[in-house]
Amino acid sequence: MDARSHVGADPRPCIAHVVYRFDTGGLENGVVNLINHLPGDSYRHAIVALTEVTDFHQRIRRDDVQFFALHKEPGHAIGLYPRLLRLFLALKPAIVHTRNLAALEASVPAWFAGIPARVHGEHGRDVGDLDGSNRKYRRIRRLYRPFVSRYVALSRDLADYLRGPIGVPSSRISQIYNGVDTTRFAPASGGRLPIADCPFTGTDLWLVGTVGRMQQVKDQVTLAEAFVTAVRRNPAGARMRLVMAGSGPLRDRVDAMLVAAGLRQQAWLPGDRADVPALLRGLDCFVLPSLAEGVSNTLLEAMASGIPIVATRVGGNPELVEDGVTGRLLPPADPDSMAAAILGYFDDPGMGRQHGLAARQAAVQRFSLDRMIREYVSLYDALLGGRKVAAADAGPPKTGLHSTSREG
Numbered sequence: 347m348d349a350r351s352h353v354g355a356d357p358r359p360c361i362a363h364v365v366y367r368f369d370t371g372g373l374e375n376g377v378v379n380l381i382n383h384l385p386g387d388s389y390r391h392a393i394v395a396l397t398e399v400t401d402f403h404q405r406i407r408r409d410d411v412q413f414f415a416l417h418k419e420p421g422h423a424i425g426l427y428p429r430l431l432r433l434f435l436a437l438k439p440a441i442v443h444t445r446n447l448a449a450l451e452a453s454v455p456a457w458f459a460g461i462p463a464r465v466h467g468e469h470g471r472d473v474g475d476l477d478g479s480n481r482k483y484r485r486i487r488r489l490y491r492p493f494v495s496r497y498v499a500l501s502r503d504l505a506d507y508l509r510g511p512i513g514v515p516s517s518r519i520s521q522i523y524n525g526v527d528t529t530r531f532a533p534a535s536g537g538r539l540p541i542a543d544c545p546f547t548g549t550d551l552w553l554v555g556t557v558g559r560m561q562q563v564k565d566q567v568t569l570a571e572a573f574v575t576a577v578r579r580n581p582a583g584a585r586m587r588l589v590m591a592g593s594g595p596l597r598d599r600v601d602a603m604l605v606a607a608g609l610r611q612q613a614w615l616p617g618d619r620a621d622v623p624a625l626l627r628g629l630d631c632f633v634l635p636s637l638a639e640g641v642s643n644t645l646l647e648a649m650a651s652g653i654p655i656v657a658t659r660v661g662g663n664p665e666l667v668e669d670g671v672t673g674r675l676l677p678p679a680d681p682d683s684m685a686a687a688i689l690g691y692f693d694d695p696g697m698g699r700q701h702g703l704a705a706r707q708a709a710v711q712r713f714s715l716d717r718m719i720r721e722y723v724s725l726y727d728a729l730l731g732g733r734k735v736a737a738a739d740a741g742p743p744k745t746g747l748h749s750t751s752r753e754g
Contacts, residue, residue, distance in 0.1 A: 356410075358390045359440035359730055362456075366448035368395040368413070369402050370618065371559065372643040373445055373469045376524050378405045383719045386410075389726065392437055394430075396423060396449060412437075427455045434459035440730055443498075445469055447483060453493040463729040466490075467498040468508060470640025470661060473563040477638075478507045487512045496729060498522055500641040501662030520725050523665075525718025526646035528710050533652030533702070534627040541628035542621060544614055546587045554631040554688055555589030557622055557644050560596040562637070565658075565679060569635040570600045572684035574607045580689055588613040591625060626651040631691045631698060637678050639663050649673075650709035654701040656687045666713070672705035 363377055381391050391411045393399065396418040403413055414433060416426055423430075434442065434456055441463040442456040453464045475483050491512065497519045499505035505521045508514040540547055554573065558564045569590070577583035590600065590613065597615060604610045619625055622644075626632065632648035632655055639645075639661035646666065648655060655673025657663045669675040674687040691698040 356390055358388065360390050360392060360437055361441045361443060361726065362392045362394055362434065362437055362439035364394045364396070364442060364444040364449045364452040366395070366418075366446070367397045367400075368393055368415075369398065369400040372524075372640075374402060375405075375643050376469070377445070378402075379525065379527070379715060380719070380722060381411060382407050383715060384723065384726075388723075392439065394433065394452070396426065396452070423451050427458075430455035431458055434461060441465060441726060443467065444494075447486065450487065450490050450494075453490055457493045463496065464494050465496045465498060465725075465729070466494045467500065468504045468640070469500050470504070471563075471638040473561075473637065475638075476563075476660070478511070484511050494518075496520065496725070498725070500524060501665055503662055503665070504640060520721075522718060522721045522725070523662075523713055524641045524643055524646060525715035526643070526650045526709055526713055527715045528650045528706075531623050531626065531647045531650035531709075533706055538630055539624070539627045541589070541625050543616065544589065544628065546589075546614060550585055551587050552585050552630050552692055553587045553589055553628060554633060554692075555591070555625075555629045556633050556635065557591045557619070557625065557647075558634075558636075560590075560592045560594030560600065562596065564592075564594075564596070565635045565637050566590055566592075566596050566600055567603065568679055568681050568684060569633050570603050570613075571681035572633075572635075572688060573613070574604070574609055575681055575685035576688045576692070577609060577612065579685060580692065582692075584612075586612065586692060589625070589629060590615050591617070591619045591622070593617045622647065623651070626653060629653055630695075631656060631688060633684065633688065634658065634663065635678075635684065636660060636663075641666065646709060646713050649705040649713070652702040652706040654691050654698040655705055656684060656691075666708075668704075668708070672701055672708050 368374055394414045396416050399413045399415040418426055430452055439461060442461050443465040444450055444452050445467040446469050450466055453466060456464045497508055497514055499508055499519055499521045502521060505519050508519055509516055546553060556569055560566050573588045577586050604613045626648055632653045634642055634645050634657040636658055641662040655667050657667050657673060657675055658678040659675040660678050664675055667673040667675055676683040676687055
């Protein structure tokens with residue numbers, strides 16, 4: 347579909363969301379939640395993926411969103427600048443919202459296209475910059491700083507990073523936490539529920555688990571090591587089971603580690619799952635072993651599900667989890683500390699229930715999806731100014747348009 351098909355026919359201001367790849371992931375899930383819940387009569391949306399748009403786009407429930415995949419090759423995106431410029435000129439978005447370093451350079455063609463509101467979101471760090479000290483990444487962010495009119499930091503940690511080494515004035519930074527759907531993600535009434543297809547159905551079993559892409563920054567290897575240690579350390583360890591949902595390059599390594607320890611039969615690695623709410627309701631404890639995080643959607647989902655949390659003290663995790671109240675915080679890449687934290691909940695189910703209830707309460711009161719949507723509406727409306735009013739006065743919006751076209 348031609349990008350111009352909405353222009354002139356639809357009075358709603360367009361927000362163009364630019365990501366590196368639109369595929370399964372926490373960042374992308376946040377974009378889906380945002381688009382699905384922003385007022386449909388106020389904005390229309392386009393998603394621009396510098397590389398690919400996958401079947402993940404089907405999670406967007408609206409039928410008026412356009413998708414563009416630019417098939418970027420590895421390396422700098424300067425070769426895409428002319429195509430991005432043409433796309434922005436055709437779409438005429440009121441706001442271009444880039445996300446994370448891999449999409450930041452799209453702010454340059456947005457500037458050349460004369461788009462006044464160029465928002466950049468910092469969602470987290472990757473394995474090449476766990477603590478934000480990477481000098482190359484700092485230089486790149488400073489280089490593109492003049493082309494960004496507003497920043498969104500998902501955590502205080504990331505806001506401090508932008509203010510500090512990147513040199514962004516506080517007046518240009520909005521700090522907005524991810525939000526979680528506390529209706530969809532809710533505790534199981536009457537205790538843990540069986541997970542579909544899971545072999546661990548015994549009521550005497552105790553399930554600890556995680557959900558996420560199995561890649562180095564998520565460090566599921568440390569969780570596997572901690573599980574092995576916990577089982578061996580506790581005389582009742584035969585009742586413990588490990589659930590690790592997700593796919594990625596670490597899966598084979600984790601599998602081999604469990605086989606070598608003789609505990610493969612006490613672990614279930616089902617790959618990617620579409621039933622994450624039900625899966626979380628089937629756990630007794632949730633672990634996030636990441637080496638780096640922004641604000642983890644899965645962590646918030648586990649909190650909303652009323653599960654005690656074991657998480658590493660990295661990124662925005664300490665802003666979500668209160669140590670000793672809603673869960674346990676521990677150093678990254680420390681399987682012994684992780685095993686001790688897991689065993690704390692295994693040995694004291696009452697404490698686990700207490701921390702799970704407190705986690706649920708924190709999710710509802712501080713990290714609800716409604717709160718996140720209100721804050722983004724406030725930000726977008728402020729950036730749009732009178733343009734949104736003028737668009738609303740132009741008449742009712744036209745809907746029914748949907749495309750998964752590949753631009754360029």
